[in-house]
Amino acid sequence: MSSGKARISVRVEGIVQGVGFRPHVHALARRLRLAGWVGNDGGGVFIEAEGSPEDLARFQTDLCEQAPPLAAIHRMTATPIPARGERGFRIAGSPQGSAPATLVSPDAATCGDCLAELFDPADRRFLHPFINCTNCGPRFTVVKDVPYDRPATTMAGFAMCGECEREYLDPEDRRFHAQPICCPDCGPTLRLLEAGGRSLPGDPIEEAAGLLRSGRVLAVKGLGGYHLAVGAADEDAVRTLRTRKHREEKPFAVVVPDLDAARGLCELDSEAEALLAGPRSPIVLLPRRPGAAVAEGVAPGHRRLGLMLPYTPVHHLLARAFAGPYVLTSGNLSDEPIAHQDGDALDRLGGLADGFLVHDRPIHVRGDDSVILPGRGRSIVVRRSRGYAPQPVMLSDPAPRHVLACGAELKHTFCVVRERQAFVSQHIGDLENYETMWSFIEGVEHFRRLFGITPRLVAHDLHPEYLSTKYALDTEGADLVAVQHHHAHIASCLADNQERGPVIGVAFDGLGYGDDDTLWGGELLVADLVDFTRTGRLSPVPLPGGTAAIRQPWRMAAAHLDSAYGGAPPQDLQVRSRNQGRWADVTALARSGTNAPLASSAGRLFDAVASILGLGDTAAYEGQAAIALEQSADPAEHAAYPAGLLDGDLVTIDSGDLVRAVVEDVRAGVSPAIISARFHHGLAAATADGCVRLRAATGLSTVALSGGVFQNQLFLAALAGRLESRGFRVLTHRRIPPNDGGISLGQAVVAAARDAADRC
Template sequence: MDRRVRVAVRVGGVVQGVGFRPFAHGLARRLRLSGFVGNDAAGVFAEVEGPSADVDAFVLALREEAPPLAVVDDVRVTPMAVADDVQPVFSIVDSPAGGQVSTLVSADSATCADCLAELRDPGDRRYRYPFINCTNCGPRFTIVRGVPYDRPFTTMAGFPMCAGCRREYEDPGDRRFHAQPVCCPVCGPKLWFHEERREPDGTTPLKSTVDALRAGAVVAIKGLGGYHLAVDAESESAVAALRGRKHREDKPFAIMVPDLAAARKVVAPGEIGERLLTSRRSPIVLLPRVANGPLATAVAPRNRKIGVLLPYTPLHHLLLGDFGGSIVLTSANVSDEPIVYRDEDALNRLKTIADAFLTHDRAIHTRTDDSVVRPVRGRVQLQRRSRGYAPEPVTLHRKVPRHVLGCGAELKNTFCLAKDDHAFVSHHIGDLENYETLKSYTEGIRHWRELFDVTPAVVAHDLHPEYLSTKYALDLEGVEHVGVQHHHAHIASCLADNGEDGPVLGVAFDGTGYGTDGTIWGGEFLLADLAGFERVGHLQTVPMPGGAAAVREPWRMAAAHLDAAGITAEDLKTRHEEHWDDVVKMARSGLNSPLTSSAGRLFDAVAALLGVRDCVNYEGQAAVELEQLADPEERGTYPVSIDRNQVSTVDIIRAVAEDQQNKTPGPIIAARFHNSIADVVARVCEQLRTAETVALSGGVFQNALLLDRTIDSLHHKGFRVITHSRVPANDGGISLGQVAVAAAREATSTTSPARHRG
């Protein structure tokens, strides 16, 4: 017979709140092993005794057969003495208090197939219960108040289990064995409906909501991570009303559709799109719009893409099933404030926007927006990393010497906490431009520090002194402060995303970033590794007349670029005759006109020149609409000179203006512009050839057409290209880059091949 052994097992990773203990319990019972399993602050622990072959099979299965939501980082085994009085049972033990926290918390997960089947079964006791969940799905991060992940440390603590739920929770053979949010209509959260002008009339909350949506009302709906605003997506008047009340003139809305069949009526998802839509993360997926689809045109004006998501909570499944159509589902907030998630706040802040409220009494501990992704070249490009992804860490390919906090940028802010080989990139915070968002930012850092037991010794921040994230960092005492140049952080983020150190040729194209020479960067070629960089090329600099006003009014950038090129576009000048000469004089004088090499501002200028967008209602709008205008079949380029690795934007503007004068169609000009930018990126990299790998980062590379053409051009010249997949290319990935730079500088005392360490 096989000799008997006993081992202690420690499992690290996302192993709490995902049914790992029940899985281990069932595995041990199947193999007839004795011992126990439990949760603690460091993850999952177990002691197992039995024949050595069966113990080995148990340890192997922990990694290879883990539950769907588990992410097993490591399984450590320590031999122990065989117990003399071992009991022939395997049990789940209580979680001990205290200890250093090193466990990981699962992201919220879309409703699983088993729960959906129960939800739709008239004979099931949870039939049409909007809070059904199990070990494989349901709320996680948004309800967690602390670790270990046990019910008392979640917002479900106030809902004592009924006898039926308790039996399931304690039954090793039940699908809800040790499922912390387990509940039912008897003991769990309840829905209610409130309409501003009348009390509910006795109908169910779901029926009242469906009736309100069909009547054209704007309904605020409490979801997993906050409130959403919903209207009938096929009603022009309802969508227009929502736009007017929310003061959201043009930015596309996301829509929720009942199922894949409904999705195919409005978008062409393709294989990758369908896989994303039906994944446990259930993000908003940006997909090509179907011509002549049923959606109101006001859902996504002047846009060939639609952001689509499927129901990801039981409540959404019930609502969309009863409604029988698609709804707009957009974050409920006021102006640029973060998503509303507290009930009293929602009733007060949304009362001028929403006609009615569908809410419930399960508290949300951490507000979390929906994630946004798009398929690009067979991969997933994250545009906003939040619900379904956060707080799962980005695993670093080497450990950080000390705990690090990366404070992120000003726009599309995230923060990042790093310990050991885990970088915890936060959920999307938003633009740090008002008190509510700053409060969400500081509260988020405090919660994450406690959740993951991180006490930063090093705090990395942007060089821009007026960023609120920089001010927050510099106000922290007793820590080492590390300033990281914005575009170096972009490239470092791409390196960390791909588990590489560099050096690479980094191409960082975005809107604005504080340069080390006092100008505003944004069209940069950097020879970079994690520790440092050298600026080896850039787009030609031009003035930004009016500073921030030039971001809001792209025609100003067109005026500056045209003046630098020595030409005038009469049509554009006529549209702004009253202010044109003053803006040109301002640019020439340098008064309130900082120099910029920004690729984002170049896209703005071309968009204005083509009549796409003179003023914007949201950040990046002009560039987004220019991409939508471009004819994807056009392959022509403009001749552009490169002098000492500086790209002549004058050549680009002259060529665009000449094409326009020759009555070349706008879609052709827009495509030639995109192709030309891709071409010059490859040409500059070829001239430099200081590295064989090119890293592409920055918000401009969220332009799928530009990214695709740039990768093709670089591959044609023999370069290896790395891009983002685990964090966004935009400023949402900056915090990871800051952490990677700070850790690299601390970890090495050798001289970096790159020069700047700012």
């Protein structure tokens, strides 16, 4: 053994496979003249390094500080071991059979280096639709198993050519151990098919762009599934897509080639630009410029456009060939999961698309595009999927046993937990049909295998008719934990902020099953991760017709007006005249209590006000009326309608005060924009008053805000500002959606916390 040498064994855990971490370790060790090896296994990256104590100390520092862009180190441990006196540093093979405990990187948008090569005529990957390196490209959607090596991905069937193999084995190359490495000689191939599946002649990209220019609908195979594309400025093509997809009004996302093009359509700040151009590359909801050159049918009636930059080489090539913005929306019919298998896509999308731009690299895991609403420090994750999943949420306390949380019904996700790591799935969809349910079941099995999890606790919602609840109840070999919907919302916000509580929780959403067998949705809770107490609510009103009232907001207007005016609302309101034929029947239904359950729903209150203002009597998609109400509000109006707190066992916000104030201004001819703003601020002021009353009773001064209503930036800012001005600390969601996409995380941490408490 050489004098003065020391040796350490290092274990690195986190997102450290498939992101160039072993090449990083190898290059760093060679620069510091260390001996030893680095390798992947089921737990992450293992290292043995030998050299001077000073060089080993520098090695550990630089290991973390200079990590590759896509790496996320959660823990690093180093243990001294005897020196061996060996020479050289190598990359070891991955051992087989170890229990998986590593993390898998989300898919990453094409990096700047690869883009430069893609459009460089002198580069051997010029215009190669599958160019990637250790800093970008497919990850989660192509991984079948861990350790993350090529044989465990859908690239296993593509044998590397000599030149790619040389790059793959060269520690100095950017593609050193890049598992999806390929080139035009050895990689996947791109084809353009007609709807029947026959290959079409010509260059696939140029011909596909020609289809878009001619107003056709194009199916495009992406990272996590198929999309449908049309020219974004072509009103007829957009209308055709809506008709075929059965998506009458919900906005479409638009791909723009670069930030300059994005600036031409929307107002961008530095936060928005960073989101658009970053490696996650989500859809970003941005203020639309007047006269933006897109068809009105792309986002009818909306002030915002959902913009996205190309995030795969195929999308970049198509954007350049088409030379304009194009719609890119999930390849499915409404309410179905996105198609991701080639044969299934041709079957399901054959009646929707005129051509298919396909390739032969299989997609193992489907994944929709993520959606972000920037918010000047309070950005909202509306949908968490590609680019974000399956990166874990790190918890404040370890779970004693493995947990599976089955999530809610709408905007469904599931969550699995091992120790301090909570893996929230990609967006699955609404669990209302066989196809989406099967996607959920397949996803659970994949996560269990990928992360080495055998659930001993299975958490679920209280609602007995949710398919996710039924799945949980059919699970064998695990203890079941029922978690109330709004408690899960607040627990999700706590976990998102690595907090334990207790806090005052404001859970405002559409509907959730209460622990008293009634419908909740406008709740003030005192909650921690273990339990909660319902301490306040919005005053409840009937839900006439049950789910019909969700699809027809005018029914909620009728119920709220009847309640606010004690059965004698004004006769001259236009919402009444527009729905005169059924108004009396719906009002009678609300009063009867038959098929009209009481609901304290904030979401349905927003619906009612929107309908009273003439912003929508029916809803083509969930939350449409409430969105219209927010977008109609005058941002310069800050006056608030007064709303009292009713006496009783619960702090009850009198929604009737707000409805009467709205009606008075409607009858006085005040503009809907002013009324909407005053309503938002009035509800925020009353909610803040309720929190002040609860602080006096409990001594708590932290408020957690969660639920789908907190996707409303106007209401979120109005309430958070009022709370902070009155001395509260306010917790909002940062990484997980406030809507039902975050329910599974809340269920999981409640189940784990109760399990830990039972063991004390």
